[in-house]
Amino acid sequence: MVINFKNFLLKYISLIGLLTLCIIIALISPRFLTVSNILNVLTQVSVNAILAIGMSFVILTGGIDLSVGSVLAITGAVLATFAKTGGNILPGVIAAIMLGAAIGLVNGLLVSKGKVQAFIVTLATMTIFRGVTYVYTGGNPISGLGNNISFIGNSSIFGVPLPIFFIIIVLLIAWYALNQTRFGRYIYALGGNEDSARLSGISTNRIKSLVYVISGVTAAIAGIIVTSRIGSASPNAGVGFELDAIAAVVLGGTSLAGGEGKVTGTIIGALIIGVLNNGLNLMGVSPFYQAIVKGLVILLAVLLDKKEK
């Protein structure tokens, strides 16, 4: 029984962490547990959660994608260009997602066929596409977008903001892909042991390329949400977002070495970061201290995880 209880704690450590955090914040600030605040937290979490889900695929293979923040910016800018014309925004959405996928493919091919370390490849593309965004926008935000784009980020269905539905859809697809399909199994195998995976007949290069494409697509979706919510595309959008996404994945218990982790954990990781931000705001803690607290929580979570294992 004692062993079972320990296993239970171990398995749900990040969920328990999230609930504990919620309880503490609720006790300090009564405003936390109101419907409007919870919906607000979830909406704010949506961008990081979606980025982190894509990031999970990459990290599960033992890679990393630092370029997501820049992909978010350039895809947002492309969408804004389309939106400015005032017509149907579907072509803009498709163009943004295609561009995200294309950049992901470049990352993926460089990592798999080019055999360059993922950290280096995506550090380079992060810099390159930030630069491309500056060139493309001329350094100024693209604003004055038509009203027809605003619904993506700002409308609600039955009182629930649309971005929350996006999280759910992306999560469901990711969960299905990772747990119910051959592709998912190959990702875990590749992250667990690349040589064994290849010698088992898996096209490891193809799988590796695909996870970066996925990360590029989720970055584009995040770019669409950000642009729509703010109503403009800033060339500085998404700076540093890759780190929050990585933090969410790690907080969710996924190993940076690859092969181990769950996408449901990633969502919990993203929620921990979101709840923490919201709680600290509600308590009126200065943003300077917020950064310190966030960093400490990440360290604490990883240390706990290590100890349990």
Next chain:
Amino acid sequence: MVDISKSFFGVKALENINIQAYAGKVLALLGENGAGKSTLMKILSGIYKKDTGKVLIRGEEVNIGGIKAAEDLGITIIHQELSLLPNMTVYENIFLGNEKTSGFGKLNKAEMKRQSADLLQKIGCSVEPDTIVERISVGEMQLIEIIKAVSKHSKIIIMDEPTTALTDVETEKLFAVIEKLKSEGIAIIYISHRLDEIFRICDDVTVLRDGKLIGSAKVSDVTKDQLITMMVGRELEEQFPYRKEETGKAVLKVENLCWKDKVKNVSFEVKGGEIVGLSGLMGSGRTETAKIIFGEHKKTSGNIFVDGEKVDINSPKDAIKYGLAYLSEDRKKEGLVLGMSVGENMTLSNLKNLEQAAFRLNKKEENKLVSEYIKKLSIKTTGSGQKIKHLSGGNQQKVIIAKWIMLSPKVLIVDEPTKGIDVGAKKEIYDVLNELKKTGKAIILISSDMPEIVGISDRVIVMHEGIVTGELNREDANQENIMKFAVGIENKEI
């Protein structure tokens, strides 16, 4: 060590074990995988803590609190997987954690090199102290590990299967070193599955089985058969079961295979219903040949035919498509995904056949298939969901074999299939190979274990430095004949 017991999560791994090692003598510790040898040695070397019992050194009870404490007591363990740092030099490795310094913490490299050279010479190893470790052979690495132990003034050295990766020549060298260590009054605990070695160099032997002490004896008082019986708890009527089968046409044929300078113009064929042994010393190009055939190495030239048709293999995926399967010599690095379960490992190459609508895997069918093979190969596991890293070596190997035979390949290449596996499981693996042979599969057996090659092959092909130097029929295939070709003294086909 007196009355040592240890449990993991309520499961008894060791029960009241007593062993005695004497200065200047070699104690063989024998037992199948999972018998508790490693656990016992990990307690002695401070990696695990014992539950009960005492450890006495020279009659005095000692408390081994951790690895450092064990080292201070003069206990060193040389693991099966060597722990040298490949990108550092020999002398840096020898003095790792034990560096000699002069004033201001500056490393005294000259002194360390000089002492290393002394130690190397004493042990009869011709490596230069500033050679980078990745450039030396596995045998030499083993000797460096021993030097490391000696340089720490160890009184008790534990060697865990030191010869698995060594050639015969290197093994001889190791034995000479062990003799020397004995004469210096060092107590050695020697773990090995190779019984011949026990009789060659050990003085005493202790056998464990299922965490219990089965018996201790002087090596001179026991026979090989007695030891095997003690280890497995039953008589092994026949260690190498062999049956001749009706052979069919050539299923696999290779012609003038070349790869870099490692494999030169290798040609041979394997018929359905036969086991062809591929023998040779380390570095002879056996494994490389297998990897070319399996698409892991891109051949520089040559042709591969399956069922008489020329095939173009560029990756393991292609090879599997043409009905080839390859069991790697390195189970952990190239066979298993340690973080995955028994079932997930077993079906990894076979998932395409388990796919249904919407790319969904049929997990019910998968579990059924896995259970079937667990039963068929009598794999000892709590079930499909158990993490494979918790299985013993023999059972892990059976899972990988199951993975391949599940695909019903035409050709099965097995590379050191019984490396580091206990006697009982070895026999079971031979039975599986024979069973496959009976169903008309073509099997290539690569092995450094000569009795194994001689014991179950229908034909033996011998390689030396990338060239096929000879081919022997079962009648002529004995260890001497194979060795002549393997060292390149005789050469039948150039």
